[in-house]
Amino acid sequence: MAEHNADNNKPDNQTGKLRIESRLAQIGSMEEPVTGAVTYPIYQATAYRHPRLGQSTGFDYTRTKNPTRAVLEKAAADLESGDAGFACSSGMAALQTLFMLFSSGDHLIVSLDLYGGTYRLFEKILSRYGITATYVDTNDLDALESSRRPETKAVFIETPTNPLMMVTDIAAVSAWSRKHGFLTIVDNTLLSPYFQRPIELGADIVVHSATKYLGGHNDVLAGLIVTKGQKLSEEVAFLHNSIGAVLSPNDSYQLMRGMKTLALRMERHQSNATAIATFLSTHPQIAEVFYPALPGHPGHEIQNRQSSGNTGIFSFKVTDARYVEPILRHLKLIAFAESLGGVESLLTYPAVQTHADIPLEIREAVGVDDRLLRFSVGIEHPDDLIEDLAQALEAARAEVEGVR
Numbered sequence: 472m473a474e475h476n477a478d479n480n481k482p483d484n485q486t487g488k489l490r491i492e493s494r495l496a497q498i499g500s501m502e503e504p505v506t507g508a509v510t511y512p513i514y515q516a517t518a519y520r521h522p523r524l525g526q527s528t529g530f531d532y533t534r535t536k537n538p539t540r541a542v543l544e545k546a547a548a549d550l551e552s553g554d555a556g557f558a559c560s561s562g563m564a565a566l567q568t569l570f571m572l573f574s575s576g577d578h579l580i581v582s583l584d585l586y587g588g589t590y591r592l593f594e595k596i597l598s599r600y601g602i603t604a605t606y607v608d609t610n611d612l613d614a615l616e617s618s619r620r621p622e623t624k625a626v627f628i629e630t631p632t633n634p635l636m637m638v639t640d641i642a643a644v645s646a647w648s649r650k651h652g653f654l655t656i657v658d659n660t661l662l663s664p665y666f667q668r669p670i671e672l673g674a675d676i677v678v679h680s681a682t683k684y685l686g687g688h689n690d691v692l693a694g695l696i697v698t699k700g701q702k703l704s705e706e707v708a709f710l711h712n713s714i715g716a717v718l719s720p721n722d723s724y725q726l727m728r729g730m731k732t733l734a735l736r737m738e739r740h741q742s743n744a745t746a747i748a749t750f751l752s753t754h755p756q757i758a759e760v761f762y763p764a765l766p767g768h769p770g771h772e773i774q775n776r777q778s779s780g781n782t783g784i785f786s787f788k789v790t791d792a793r794y795v796e797p798i799l800r801h802l803k804l805i806a807f808a809e810s811l812g813g814v815e816s817l818l819t820y821p822a823v824q825t826h827a828d829i830p831l832e833i834r835e836a837v838g839v840d841d842r843l844l845r846f847s848v849g850i851e852h853p854d855d856l857i858e859d860l861a862q863a864l865e866a867a868r869a870e871v872e873g874v875r
């Protein structure tokens with residue numbers, strides 16, 4: 472296993488915080504003083520009684536603030552080392568809420584090889600309101616410099632990207648961005664705060680599709696925003712309440728339940744993904760494996776410097792596009808499905824699923840072609856996953872070559 476320099480798991484002496492594993496396991500468990508319940512209850516009430524005129528218990532109406540959601544939001548802010556957390560009804564709802572910080576005429580610099588839904592939000596919706604985006608390799612400071620405009624307001628990064636696993640140096644981009652007065656926003660879905668905390672590296676805002684690793688069980692749709700600084704936190708609080716794409720009390724509970732095991736799951740996702748990526752990297756039917764944990768990956772060193780581990784998803788290209796259909800048909804354990812970050816292993820075909828909304832020229836320019844498959848490695852036994860892939864590859868080879 473690669474040696475990671477970022478020591479994410481030391482106890483914080485200045486704040487007296489516990490190690491992240493302990494904080495995760497204890498989410499909400501010390502927040503209910505009346506009964507001492509070790510899991511925080513689900514408050515369904517949408518309305519809250521005021522003691523008298525001009526007084527409030529701190530809760531008025533659930534869109535603005537809900538007790539169950541508030542516990543989740545506090546945990547999110549703590550885990551990402553920010554000042555405020557906001558739970559939204561999906562990752563896309565979190566992104567949309569966040570992008571409402573910008574106005575007509577504003578410009579953003581955005582990672583190339585972006586999540587398809589975020590690209591669609593920029594190109595099909597935000598563009599109609601005059602908010603524009605330029606897609607660049609955010610690890611190339613020259614490219615950043617030449618895409619900078621007088622109306623630029625922020626840099627939006629995914630690292631590693633999905634599906635091609637391009638890694639961006641968060642500290643370098645945040646420093647550049649700050650110098651020009653831009654906000655730095657990082658979509659941290661793929662690593663989670665267990666492995667990477669962008670705010671500690673200089674980012675202003677972190678966003679998550681909590682549907683993925685944070686929830687972790689392919690059974691809750693949710694998004695999170697974490698902000699640094701009072702002004703930004705107040706601005707996002709205003710948008711969160713005004714737009715109203717907030718997470719329900721039930722889903723807030725479900726998400727906290729998943730987050731309690733994040734540390735265990737991420738360790739297993741990482742070790743499984745490393746074992747399988749290593750197996751595929753020498754397989755004769757595999758042309759290329761994209762996974763920053765592998766020493767040959769161009770982002771390997773930056774990844775090791777800025778995070779304490781690797782995600783459980785990686786991509787690979789088969790040597791012949793004709794293998795794809797039979798591989799998907801012959802898999803027995805691994806499901807052919809979109810999404811990522813859950814305990815069950817899922818294989819995705821980005822060109823026709825997650826990235827279908829990205830125009831062919833752009834997709835092919837970054838390398839999302841018809842030979843690329845994305846694997847979200849679950850927490851099953853790695854040998855069972857390797858055996859399933861091996862038999863599907865062999866069956867595909869036999870069909871394509873007409874052997875047997």
Ligand SMILES: *Cc1c(COP(=O)(O)O)cnc(C)c1O
Pocket residue numbers: 561562563564586588589629633658660661679680681682683692693694
């Ligand atoms: C899934 C995903 C999203 C969108 O989140 P939803 O919860 O599906 O709305 C955004 N960014 C990334 C990187 C994702 O993987």
